[in-house]
Amino acid sequence: MRITLLAGGIGGARFTRGLLHHLRTSGIDADVAVIGNTGDDIRVFGLQVCPDLDSVMYTLGGGISEERGWGREDETFVVKGELANYGVEPTWFGLGDRDTATHLVRTQMLDAGYPLSAVTEALCARWQPGVRLIPMTDDRVETHVVVDGEETGTRRALHFQEWWIRYRASLPALAFVLVGGDTAKPAPGVLEVIAEADVVLLPPSNPVVSIGMVLQVPGVREALRSTAAPVVGVSPIVGGAPVRGMADACLAAIGVDTTAEAVARHYGPRVAALPAGADGGGILDGWLVHDGTGSMASDASAVDPLTALGIPTRAVPLLMTDVEATAAIAAQALALAEDVRR
Amino acid sequence: MRITLLAGGIGGARFTRGLLHHLRTSGIDADVAVIGNTGDDIRVFGLQVCPDLDSVMYTLGGGISEERGWGREDETFVVKGELANYGVEPTWFGLGDRDTATHLVRTQMLDAGYPLSAVTEALCARWQPGVRLIPMTDDRVETHVVVDGEETGTRRALHFQEWWIRYRASLPALAFVLVGGDTAKPAPGVLEVIAEADVVLLPPSNPVVSIGMVLQVPGVREALRSTAAPVVGVSPIVGGAPVRGMADACLAAIGVDTTAEAVARHYGPRVAALPAGADGGGILDGWLVHDGTGSMASDASAVDPLTALGIPTRAVPLLMTDVEATAAIAAQALALAEDVRR
Numbered sequence: 234m235r236i237t238l239l240a241g242g243i244g245g246a247r248f249t250r251g252l253l254h255h256l257r258t259s260g261i262d263a264d265v266a267v268i269g270n271t272g273d274d275i276r277v278f279g280l281q282v283c284p285d286l287d288s289v290m291y292t293l294g295g296g297i298s299e300e301r302g303w304g305r306e307d308e309t310f311v312v313k314g315e316l317a318n319y320g321v322e323p324t325w326f327g328l329g330d331r332d333t334a335t336h337l338v339r340t341q342m343l344d345a346g347y348p349l350s351a352v353t354e355a356l357c358a359r360w361q362p363g364v365r366l367i368p369m370t371d372d373r374v375e376t377h378v379v380v381d382g383e384e385t386g387t388r389r390a391l392h393f394q395e396w397w398i399r400y401r402a403s404l405p406a407l408a409f410v411l412v413g414g415d416t417a418k419p420a421p422g423v424l425e426v427i428a429e430a431d432v433v434l435l436p437p438s439n440p441v442v443s444i445g446m447v448l449q450v451p452g453v454r455e456a457l458r459s460t461a462a463p464v465v466g467v468s469p470i471v472g473g474a475p476v477r478g479m480a481d482a483c484l485a486a487i488g489v490d491t492t493a494e495a496v497a498r499h500y501g502p503r504v505a506a507l508p509a510g511a512d513g514g515g516i517l518d519g520w521l522v523h524d525g526t527g528s529m530a531s532d533a534s535a536v537d538p539l540t541a542l543g544i545p546t547r548a549v550p551l552l553m554t555d556v557e558a559t560a561a562i563a564a565q566a567l568a569l570a571e572d573v574r575r
Numbered sequence: 576m577r578i579t580l581l582a583g584g585i586g587g588a589r590f591t592r593g594l595l596h597h598l599r600t601s602g603i604d605a606d607v608a609v610i611g612n613t614g615d616d617i618r619v620f621g622l623q624v625c626p627d628l629d630s631v632m633y634t635l636g637g638g639i640s641e642e643r644g645w646g647r648e649d650e651t652f653v654v655k656g657e658l659a660n661y662g663v664e665p666t667w668f669g670l671g672d673r674d675t676a677t678h679l680v681r682t683q684m685l686d687a688g689y690p691l692s693a694v695t696e697a698l699c700a701r702w703q704p705g706v707r708l709i710p711m712t713d714d715r716v717e718t719h720v721v722v723d724g725e726e727t728g729t730r731r732a733l734h735f736q737e738w739w740i741r742y743r744a745s746l747p748a749l750a751f752v753l754v755g756g757d758t759a760k761p762a763p764g765v766l767e768v769i770a771e772a773d774v775v776l777l778p779p780s781n782p783v784v785s786i787g788m789v790l791q792v793p794g795v796r797e798a799l800r801s802t803a804a805p806v807v808g809v810s811p812i813v814g815g816a817p818v819r820g821m822a823d824a825c826l827a828a829i830g831v832d833t834t835a836e837a838v839a840r841h842y843g844p845r846v847a848a849l850p851a852g853a854d855g856g857g858i859l860d861g862w863l864v865h866d867g868t869g870s871m872a873s874d875a876s877a878v879d880p881l882t883a884l885g886i887p888t889r890a891v892p893l894l895m896t897d898v899e900a901t902a903a904i905a906a907q908a909l910a911l912a913e914d915v916r917r
Binding site for chain 1: 621651653654658660661662663672673675676677682683701
């Protein structure tokens with residue numbers, strides 16, 4: 234069985250870990266490929282940092298800080314402190330010492346001419362994430378956020394990481410732009426693992442700045458529209474709020490309500506002949522929303538309207554409280570994919 | 576008063592620290608410039624590392640590890656350990672975490688187009704070493720060591736750092752080559768601080784791979800030959816052995832005995848009209864050797880023959896056991912310079 238996921242950082246990483254757990258405990262033999270968002274990537278202190286790729290790699294490889302959800306466990310921050318002593322900006326960037334080694338290896342290989350996909354493969358040789366991790370593109374792209382300044386006419390764009398980390402997404406975003414996205418080419422393997430998949434899953438990653446950016450790489454949306462595999466998504470919005478992160482601030486910028494239903498409508502049904510939005514047609518064959526189990530409210534009211542729209546939708550427990558709970562969500566996603574297979 | 580020194584790593588750094596202590600406690604107002612060896616520089620893990628410049632900067636700025644004599648105090652080695660976990664070579668290079676920040680700042684500035692001299696000035700803005708620290712050249716140069724392999728015909732060259740750190744200078748050196756030295760230009764200020772100095776001092780740095788490499792930068796030897804300032808050296812060899820480091824292994828390669836007298840003869844008297852060696856004439860107006868105070872044997876037997884050769888030589892206590900002892904050596908060097916001033 235071949236399963237392909239589009240992923241951002243922590244949400245995609247933890248969902249994939251649950252999926253692998255489900256496959257292992259169920260004795261299902263599968264090749265899993267993860268197409269990782271690289272819009273978050275940033276060159277900082279001369280180091281090429283790929284936050285989402287690293288979150289997937291560390292989470293699946295057993296090196297992630299479970300507490301922070303990003304970066305390494307048992308991390309220290311000596312380098313960061315020293316850089317601050319030199320007065321080097323940006324001081325808001327959380328550069329860990331263990332993490333620094335990863336970035337040094339990556340930067341050195343990139344500078345030597347290796348594409349990011351080859352570099353990622355080399356890094357994964359150590360971490361053995363159990364998936365084929367592919368950056369969405371080998372080209373240099375960066376998500377920038379357009380914001381208004383306090384004064385009229387001071388609109389400006391800043392790197393997503395600065396908006397996210399430094400400003401904690403508190404500056405109202407007017408738009409997200411994948412700089413370099415227009416001319417970016419999918420990395421080797423990206424279109425193939427979509428085309429040749431038996432199932433494509435969209436984990437509960439940020440629909441705007443994570444999965445949304447993967448979809449902006451020319452060819453990816455078309456590949457999702459044309460693959461024989463069912464495409465099933467898991468709502469990152471539970472009970473009207475993002476489970477983690479600040480997806481609401483991102484959704485507001487693109488005029489999408491922070492509801493499980495609105496996000497599915499934004500992705501759009503794949504059966505629709507016409508584009509759901511201006512950007513080339515829907516991509517979903519199925520959608521999972523939260524059934525109200527646990528502390529968060531139910532989104533089951535989305536099931537009927539979305540199903541009527543052409544996105545068969547099921548309400549199931551969607552809180553990734555631990556690996557077992559996450560594995561159960563992945564199992565539900567695979568089951569839905571089987572049921573909607575055309 | 577303007578004092579200029581040519582320096583390698585620990586020997587030059589500690590001597591300069593003693594000199595500054597002497598100037599301060601004696602109320603002597605002086606501008607001190609240190610021309611640092613950059614032949615030891617190495618690009619490693621994508622970082623540009625300048626061991627000798629950093630030793631001077633850290634020692635004079637209060638950040639050096641007194642125990643190791645190189646790198647930072649309270650240093651940790653997390654990055655190094657992680658790089659080893661990735662299987663990245665070279666594993667023999669002692670990259671500290673605090674040190675990594677220095678290298679990141681330097682590499683980023685170099686990549687942005689700043690010359691090494693400007694980068695060094697920027698780093699010194701934090702450390703305030705109390706001297707003007709100038710790299711001998713802004714051009715990329717590297718000292719390589721020619722060695723024989725175990726088999727006949729397997730002669731090869733390796734970077735000085737690899738020979739020094741990895742092999743602890745145990746591979747017999749056939750030659751030291753400053754790769755890039757032929758076409759290197761002195762960094763801005765190098766020739767000026769020699770020409771305009773009131774005194775030039777050669778601290779007890781390695782005469783082959785430290786001061787010897789500074790002398791190989793085209794124009795430096797000529798500047799020393801033509802400056803109006805007296806040029807006084809301090810023997811790095813005491814009682815027939817290097818005080819620290821492995822200068823004997825370096826001297827053997829160039830056919831110079833490990834004695835205070837032989838090193839002075841190698842530098843050569845400046846008064847000689849003809850070259851002392853094949854490389855452009857002598858540079859010394861005066862020389863300090865050890866008088867036997869403390870645990871090491873006396874080199875006083877060198878005084879008469881060297882003085883007769885045209886290098887006025889004095890035997891004084893030369894062990895840099897602490898800052899005060901080192902300050903006394905510096906005072907002796909300045910006194911000798913006054914006495915030999917032409």
